[in-house]
Amino acid sequence: KQEVTQIPAALSVPEGENLVLNCSFTDSAIYNLQWFRQDPGKGLTSLLLIQSSQREQTSGRLNASLDKSSGRSTLYIAASQPGDSATYLCAVNSNSGYALNFGKGTSLLVTP
Amino acid sequence: GAVVSQHPSRVICKSGTSVKIECRSLDFQATTMFWYRQFPKQSLMLMATSNEGSKATYEQGVEKDKFLINHASLTLSTLTVTSAHPEDSSFYICSARDRGLYEQYFGPGTRLTVT
Numbered sequence: 001k002q003e004v005t006q007i008p009a010a011l012s013v014p015e016g017e018n019l020v021l022n023c024s025f026t027d028s029a030i031y032n033l034q035w036f037r038q039d040p041g042k043g044l045t046s047l048l049l050i051q052s053s054q055r056e057q058t059s060g061r062l063n064a065s066l067d068k069s070s071g072r073s074t075l076y077i078a079a080s081q082p083g084d085s086a087t088y089l090c091a092v093n094s095n096s097g098y099a100l101n102f103g104k105g106t107s108l109l110v111t112p
Numbered sequence: 113g114a115v116v117s118q119h120p121s122r123v124i125c126k127s128g129t130s131v132k133i134e135c136r137s138l139d140f141q142a143t144t145m146f147w148y149r150q151f152p153k154q155s156l157m158l159m160a161t162s163n164e165g166s167k168a169t170y171e172q173g174v175e176k177d178k179f180l181i182n183h184a185s186l187t188l189s190t191l192t193v194t195s196a197h198p199e200d201s202s203f204y205i206c207s208a209r210d211r212g213l214y215e216q217y218f219g220p221g222t223r224l225t226v227t
Binding site: 032034036041042043044046049089091093098099100101102103104105 | 118144146148154155156157158161203205207209215216217218219220221223
């Protein structure tokens, strides 16, 4: 069974800092990996999707990398802003099906 | 981009009653929809996979007679929580997979509170 772990569970940084969120998964046989943002009490916003054949994806200040063989992905946020404060979820789509396996998330607080 | 809606966004019901939650794909056809549940400060846990025109597949530990899923068309799936109890209070989120693609699009979620 695929297990997805996210470290750290919570992170507080001052505005302007660059930061890295980590995600690891136990079964490297994945189809793709997605990073989501979730604001309190809200649904999910898809940030980046990386196919298993890709190494990274970029969108604005966000960059996600994928090392499938080692079961790791990182989400890099450049020049963080208070508006980036949210919970970031990593989810893996395994080859055995289409449902996503989610990590518990990293709660990010960016202080002004 | 693809849009998935959920209705209602928030519902409060009394213990013992049933609640129906709708999940719709607005601009694409979804052969498969997924229902997830999220407890406070926890991650999303898959409850069931819903395929259009066939019975849903439930995850281990999810009671199929309590959480009734119907996927009657390519744009609509419903989740009915029967005889709801306070422990069913949670955030329910659906997602839909665009036919032929592997990316899932998520609805905004439904907050269920059972009193």
